[in-house]
Every structure is written in structure tokens, then in C-alpha cells.
Amino acid sequence: MQASLEALLCTLSQEEFFTYYKNGEPFALHNLEGPLSELVELPFLNSFDNLIKFWPDSVNAYLPGINDEVNSQQVKKETARELFKEGKGLFFDDPNRFNEVIDKWLKAIHRDLGLSELTYSRSLIYAIAKDQGTSTHFDQNINFVLQISGTKKWWLAKNEMVTNPMSRYTIGADMEPELESYLEGDIPKGMPRNATEIELKPGSLLFLPRGVWHKTIATSDAISLNFTFTAPTWIDLLTSFLRAKLAQSPSWRGTADFVNDPSRSLESIDQFDLLLSELKENINQLSAQDILGATEYIPR
Ligand SMILES: [Fe+2]
Structure with a gap:
């Protein structure tokens, strides 16, 4: 059958x-x-x-x-x-x-x-x-x-x-x-x-x-x-796509150093902000088709 x-x-x-x-x-x-x-x-x-x-x-x-x-x-x-x-x-x-x-x-x-x-x-x-x-x-x-x-x-x-x-x-x-x-x-x-x-x-x-x-x-x-x-939810699709993308970057793969060190935490905030500002620029150009194209069937 x-x-x-x-x-x-x-x-x-x-x-x-x-x-x-x-x-x-x-x-x-x-x-x-x-x-x-x-x-x-x-x-x-x-x-x-x-x-x-x-x-x-x-x-x-x-x-x-x-x-x-x-x-x-x-x-x-x-x-x-x-x-x-x-x-x-x-x-x-x-x-x-x-x-x-x-x-x-x-x-x-x-x-x-x-x-x-x-x-x-x-x-x-x-x-x-x-x-x-x-x-x-x-x-x-x-x-x-x-x-x-x-x-x-x-x-x-x-x-x-x-x-x-x-x-x-x-x-x-x-x-x-x-x-x-x-x-x-x-x-x-x-x-x-x-x-x-x-x-x-x-x-x-x-x-x-x-x-x-x-x-x-x-x-x-x-x-x-x-x-x-x-x-998967939309959350799952977005976060797994972002993780796969960010994993290509040596800086994003960096250890989240000094986040709990009172004397150096400002240094870690600056470093993280720099990464986030690059991410914001890239996210502006991101489309649903880009994300879905990584795993799903999508009509072109
Ligand atoms: Fe049940």
C-alpha cells in the first residue's frame, strides 16, 4: 500500500x-x-x-x-x-x-x-x-x-x-x-x-x-x-544557522574570557561588542531563504 x-x-x-x-x-x-x-x-x-x-x-x-x-x-x-x-x-x-x-x-x-x-x-x-x-x-x-x-x-x-x-x-x-x-x-x-x-x-x-x-x-x-x-521552531532554525555561520569565524570561536573577572570584564565587553557590531551588519542582509536554504527545500 x-x-x-x-x-x-x-x-x-x-x-x-x-x-x-x-x-x-x-x-x-x-x-x-x-x-x-x-x-x-x-x-x-x-x-x-x-x-x-x-x-x-x-x-x-x-x-x-x-x-x-x-x-x-x-x-x-x-x-x-x-x-x-x-x-x-x-x-x-x-x-x-x-x-x-x-x-x-x-x-x-x-x-x-x-x-x-x-x-x-x-x-x-x-x-x-x-x-x-x-x-x-x-x-x-x-x-x-x-x-x-x-x-x-x-x-x-x-x-x-x-x-x-x-x-x-x-x-x-x-x-x-x-x-x-x-x-x-x-x-x-x-x-x-x-x-x-x-x-x-x-x-x-x-x-x-x-x-x-x-x-x-x-x-x-x-x-x-x-x-x-x-x-524545529523558528528559534531552532535561526540559532542553528547562526551557530553554523559563526563557527566559521576564529574570533567568534574564541573563549569568552574574563566575563567573570572584575578587573578585566571591561576588556571582555569591548571584545564582545565588536563581534556584535559585525554580526548586526551581516544580519541586516539575512533573508529567510538564506536560512532555509541551508537545510530545507525552498522554491527559487
Ligand atoms: Fe502524550
């Missing part, structure tokens, strides 16, 4: 999809097990036992406490089997390393979203025992969730605390200082009251944009396949 974003979304047009995408609005489609049979019917995903038998690597298991990847540990697959029986949630990193079909879809979605070459594309399998789930959090990535087996309830809510977060955050866990520096609203105590509830069944596809609050509970033992994309 030809893998593409269009094929993944089946009934939803590209135009409708990109409206949701640009507005950062989640949506779910259902009954896609026929059109997406290539993924939904992958033999190693049709039962937890087959998944464990097939899986050639270690597995991540949620630890007691917050059900979140910040509170997880890598275990051998034999241990993971026991933990799942005890009701622990598991996730399996990057199955595209071991399966060509998943790899093909991961690459196709990346391509059709038109994301930067610098994007971190990741596939993940979640195996969540009945009545387990993930704690309330948001992610920095763009996420497509395909429910393979079992059923899972999701609660989704708009993020009033921050727009375009550059890192993930789980309520109750530590927050990255950078994220804390640009919060626009209060940190909620739990899932916002106006959250939308949806249930994913085998063949359901959820699109989860960056930053949307979510939590889940599996209503039966459940396996899902995720495709996530952490794309």
Missing part, C-alpha cells in the same frame, strides 16, 4: 486536515481498520503476547506514581511481560527500526506534513493494561495515534497555560525552567473541566497537536501505535 498523509486520513481531505493542523485542534476519525489494515493488522501487534515475542529490545515501563515517561524505566522484555500482568503501562521505542511498514508510514507522514529535515520523527507502541493510563500532560510534539486493539478513553483540553510549548510537561512533575520562563497562565491542578472525552477503538485515529492537554485510561487492555514529530 502507498503510504501517505492522505491515505492515513482516509475520509478527511487535506484541506480540512490542514485547517485543524494550523488551528492546533485535535480530532479523531473512526473505523479506519479497513483502509489502514496494513498497520492495524501487523501480526506482531495483534496481541500483547505476540508483541513481547517479536520485540527485540528493552521496554519502558511506568513506575509507581505518575504514569508518564518522566517516571518510567527500561526493563527486559521478560520483566515487561510480568509488569503488564500486574497492570503497569508499557511503551516500546521506535518500532520503525524493526518493521519496514511502520518505517514507511513514519517517513511518508513526515514528508507530507512538509516538516523540516531537522524534525525528530519517532514511532512508539503503547501497551496499556485495563484501567491504567497516562497522567494529565501535554507534549511538544505533533502526534498521530492509531488504536490497534482494545479501547482507550482520552480527555483533551485546550492549553490556556502556554502556546507552542517547546518541552513537555506533566502535572505533578518538575517543569523545565525554560518552559516556566514563558508561561502565560496558571498551572492547572488537573485536567481542565471543559475537557472533551473521546473513546478510541481498533481502527480509530487521533490527531493530537502540540501542547494539547491530555490524559488517558484504557477501558480494556489496549495497544496503540503512535507517530510523533518534534519539528
Whole structure:
């Protein structure tokens, strides 16, 4: 089967999809097990036992406490089997390393979203025992969730605390200082009251944009396949371009000497100002095409 974003979304047009995408609005489609049979019917995903038998690597298991990847540990697959029986949630990193079909879809979605070459594309399998789930959090990535087996309830809510977060955050866990520096609203105590509830069944596809609050509970033992994309921001594109450019200059590569030496700090300020004045002249001539031309496809 030809893998593409269009094929993944089946009934939803590209135009409708990109409206949701640009507005950062989640949506779910259902009954896609026929059109997406290539993924939904992958033999190693049709039962937890087959998944464990097939899986050639270690597995991540949620630890007691917050059900979140910040509170997880890598275990051998034999241990993971026991933990799942005890009701622990598991996730399996990057199955595209071991399966060509998943790899093909991961690459196709990346391509059709038109994301930067610098994007971190990741596939993940979640195996969540009945009545387990993930704690309330948001992610920095763009996420497509395909429910393979079992059923899972999701609660989704708009993020009033921050727009375009550059890192993930789980309520109750530590927050990255950078994220804390640009919060626009209060940190909620739990899932916002106006959250939308949806249930994913085998063949359901959820699109989860960056930053949307979510939590889940599996209503039966459940396996899902995720495709996530952490794309660079404009900040990332500019700073990596500047770094690459400035790295060509012996002066910019110089050690930032004496910045904490009271008797010599004026000397270091003068030196740094000189570098900045050269940079300002060069930045005036900088265009988006110059920056994008370093890594991306751009029409000429
Ligand atoms: Fe998440």
C-alpha cells in the first residue's frame, strides 16, 4: 500500500486536515481498520503476547506514581511481560527500526506534513493494561495515534497555560525552567473541566497537536501505535544557522574570557561588542531563504 498523509486520513481531505493542523485542534476519525489494515493488522501487534515475542529490545515501563515517561524505566522484555500482568503501562521505542511498514508510514507522514529535515520523527507502541493510563500532560510534539486493539478513553483540553510549548510537561512533575520562563497562565491542578472525552477503538485515529492537554485510561487492555514529530521552531532554525555561520569565524570561536573577572570584564565587553557590531551588519542582509536554504527545500 502507498503510504501517505492522505491515505492515513482516509475520509478527511487535506484541506480540512490542514485547517485543524494550523488551528492546533485535535480530532479523531473512526473505523479506519479497513483502509489502514496494513498497520492495524501487523501480526506482531495483534496481541500483547505476540508483541513481547517479536520485540527485540528493552521496554519502558511506568513506575509507581505518575504514569508518564518522566517516571518510567527500561526493563527486559521478560520483566515487561510480568509488569503488564500486574497492570503497569508499557511503551516500546521506535518500532520503525524493526518493521519496514511502520518505517514507511513514519517517513511518508513526515514528508507530507512538509516538516523540516531537522524534525525528530519517532514511532512508539503503547501497551496499556485495563484501567491504567497516562497522567494529565501535554507534549511538544505533533502526534498521530492509531488504536490497534482494545479501547482507550482520552480527555483533551485546550492549553490556556502556554502556546507552542517547546518541552513537555506533566502535572505533578518538575517543569523545565525554560518552559516556566514563558508561561502565560496558571498551572492547572488537573485536567481542565471543559475537557472533551473521546473513546478510541481498533481502527480509530487521533490527531493530537502540540501542547494539547491530555490524559488517558484504557477501558480494556489496549495497544496503540503512535507517530510523533518534534519539528524545529523558528528559534531552532535561526540559532542553528547562526551557530553554523559563526563557527566559521576564529574570533567568534574564541573563549569568552574574563566575563567573570572584575578587573578585566571591561576588556571582555569591548571584545564582545565588536563581534556584535559585525554580526548586526551581516544580519541586516539575512533573508529567510538564506536560512532555509541551508537545510530545507525552498522554491527559487
Ligand atoms: Fe502524550
